[in-house]
Amino acid sequence: MRPKDRNLIIAGIIICLVIAVLSPFIASNNPDGLEKSAEQLMNNPDTQPVIQAPLPDYTIEPLGKLGKIVALVLGILVTLVVSYIIAVILRRRNRQNHQ
Amino acid sequence: MHIPDGFIPLWQCAIYYVILIIALYFSLQWARKNLDERTVPLLAVLAAGIFAIMSVNVALPPGISGHMMGGALVAIVFCAPEAAIIIFTLVLLVQGLFFADGGITVLGANVINMGIIGGFAGLYSFKALRKPIGKIPAIFIAGWLSIFLAAIAATLELAWAGTFPLNLGLITMGLYNAIIGILEGFLTVIVILGLEKVRPDLLAWNREKKIVDLKSESNEAKSK
Numbered sequence: 001m002r003p004k005d006r007n008l009i010i011a012g013i014i015i016c017l018v019i020a021v022l023s024p025f026i027a028s029n030n031p032d033g034l035e036k037s038a039e040q041l042m043n044n045p046d047t048q049p050v051i052q053a054p055l056p057d058y059t060i061e062p063l064g065k066l067g068k069i070v071a072l073v074l075g076i077l078v079t080l081v082v083s084y085i086i087a088v089i090l091r092r093r094n095r096q097n098h099q
Numbered sequence: 100m101h102i103p104d105g106f107i108p109l110w111q112c113a114i115y116y117v118i119l120i121i122a123l124y125f126s127l128q129w130a131r132k133n134l135d136e137r138t139v140p141l142l143a144v145l146a147a148g149i150f151a152i153m154s155v156n157v158a159l160p161p162g163i164s165g166h167m168m169g170g171a172l173v174a175i176v177f178c179a180p181e182a183a184i185i186i187f188t189l190v191l192l193v194q195g196l197f198f199a200d201g202g203i204t205v206l207g208a209n210v211i212n213m214g215i216i217g218g219f220a221g222l223y224s225f226k227a228l229r230k231p232i233g234k235i236p237a238i239f240i241a242g243w244l245s246i247f248l249a250a251i252a253a254t255l256e257l258a259w260a261g262t263f264p265l266n267l268g269l270i271t272m273g274l275y276n277a278i279i280g281i282l283e284g285f286l287t288v289i290v291i292l293g294l295e296k297v298r299p300d301l302l303a304w305n306r307e308k309k310i311v312d313l314k315s316e317s318n319e320a321k322s323k
Binding site: 001002004005006008009011012013015016019020022023026027028029030031032033034036037038040041042047048049050051053054055056057058071072074075076077078079080081082083084086087088090091 | 100101102103104105106127130131134135136137138139140141142143144145146147148150151152154155156157158159162163164165166185186189190193194195196197198199200202203204250253254262263264267268271272275276278279297298301
């Protein structure tokens with residue numbers, strides 16, 4: 001990996017971590033557009049997810065705001081690593097095609 | 100904007116999954132041709148960034164909140180809605196599997212709204228408007244439109260599912276997301292301008308320009 005691209009990943013991780021640390025303190029608890037519409041238009045807008053997610057709503061219950069930060073950091077790292085691996089696999093296929 | 104499990108009957112979810120699989124087929128074709136050592140890290144960083152920014156809900160009138168979605172952003176940066184389709188499939192999978200945000204049954208519908216419709220609306224409105232009204236207003240409108248049209252698509256899906264009434268759904272979803280879209284527009288402009296300042300080579304439009312317009316660009320520079 002070229003240094004320029006390594007720096008992009010490092011800078012990206014730093015920005016994401018800053019967002020993760022600030023997010024629990026600055027994010028609004030208001031419903032988003034779809035949740036608000038559901039409240040207004042549906043009798044029973046509360047539905048259950050089909051699979052049990054390990055960290056529902058980005059929370060680790062006993063840890064409060066720290067738990068939210070940890071959950072977000074985990075999510076960011078999982079997303080980064082999974083996307084990177086998938087992108088590398090797609091690129092490898094690309095290289096083979098050219099040979 | 101994330102439709103949760105239970106809002107759409109399973110047989111309709113299956114139809115959206117089929118559409119998603121077809122879209123992913125074309126997106127993987129695109130990825131094979133276009134991903135290189137420079138764009139692989141960019142794709143991963145944008146996916147992580149979108150996951151992070153989606154957690155920052157900004158309070159907006161009237162008593163709602165909205166977060167940046169990033170569909171227009173990804174499609175414009177890569178000059179390809181296919182990139183948005185791949186990134187949203189990955190991000191929404193992580194959100195649904197680990198954090199119960201969105202859902203696994205509705206993954207197809209959510210990727211269609213945010214990735215496919217958001218990505219196409221964002222990129223092609225930007226391309227159409229860039230020359231007549233300038234780069235920055237074009238990016239803003241692309242961001243706004245990506246949210247607004249994604250919300251309209253979600254409303255149509257929910258109306259077909261019998262979950263929302265069509266007319267009232269279009270009014271509330273349209274209104275709320277027209278407001279959230281303003282936030283999306285601003286943030287899309289900020290991120291793209293920031294990226295262009297630090298790493299102009301990462302923006303696909305600059306890369307295409309280098310090959311196609313190199314001569315005309317240097318001529319312009321001389322005449323200035």
